[in-house]
Amino acid sequence: MPFQKGKEKTGGRVKNQPNKTSKEIREASKLILSGQIETLENLLPTLKPGDYLKAIQMLYKVCLPQQKQVEIENHQHPTNFQVEIIDHLSQVSDSDVEDAIQKSIKK
Helix, strand or coil: CCCCCCCCCCCCCCCCCCCHHHHHHHHHHHHHHHHCHHHHHHHHHHCCHHHHHHHHHHHHHHHCCCCCCCCCCCCCCCCCCCCCCCCCHHHCCHHHHHHHHHHHHHC
16 A cells, blocks of 8 residues: 555554664664673773774764764744833724734734
8 A cells, every 4th residue: 555645654663762673783782781790891901992982982982872863843932022002901902902902913
């Protein structure tokens, strides 16, 4: 069945929910690494500085989720307001009040 614009989404993952397989791989990797902490503590200092940084980088990629850029929408709100002060409300007819309200809504 082809995609139809405007049709509500049914099935699949909920938005921003991680892939199940990726999540399981990360969790398994964490368990493996946590069991190897003593070995890593002994092995990492013996590496050359470049290899050490590469190893740390690879460990971070496995253990920490990759960060994504987030865009923030900036909503522009009106900054100019016109205020009309009515001195004596009893001197204004109901139709004038209704007209003023409708006029302000249309702006």
